[in-house]
Amino acid sequence: MNRILKALLIVLIIFIAGCYYDNEEKLYSEISTSCDLNNVTFAATVKPILQASCFACHSNSTATSSGNGIRLENYTDVQNFAKNGILMGVVKHSSGYLPMPDGGGKLSDCEINQLQKWIDNGTLNN
């Protein structure tokens, strides 16, 4: 085998190894970021998301001082903002809505999809 062929072979092996590594990385990240949309409930999914990212300003005790009086702790309050479209508007940062969390990072795609799923399922108190 001449030198050029050897060099080409080495480049090819590195290239193939590189592709394999990329695939493995992609596969791993897909597994680690899997999002459960099958068991979405108000108590186990929606409320914990709001608690983590919104209660600092919108719980029953913080709403008056930090959340402009907007409460997102009780089911009926959340249901109202879900049904009039404001909840998804603010978390998706849609134009015409105040982007929420106020001054914080946007919710993850998974969290946004889970909120949407709960709404699509009928905003149940489950």
Ligand code: HEC
């Ligand atoms: C740091 C405080 C803070 C956090 C955290 C926060 N908000 Fe707000 N939110 C506000 C304030 C203040 C307002 C009043 C609107 C204004 O004038 O900015 C508001 C308004 C709203 C409104 C009413 C919008 C309208 O057009 O009537 C909704 C709905 C809302 N927030 C949802 C959320 C949700 C959902 C989260 C969590 C993902 C969240 N907020 C996190 C402070 C916060």
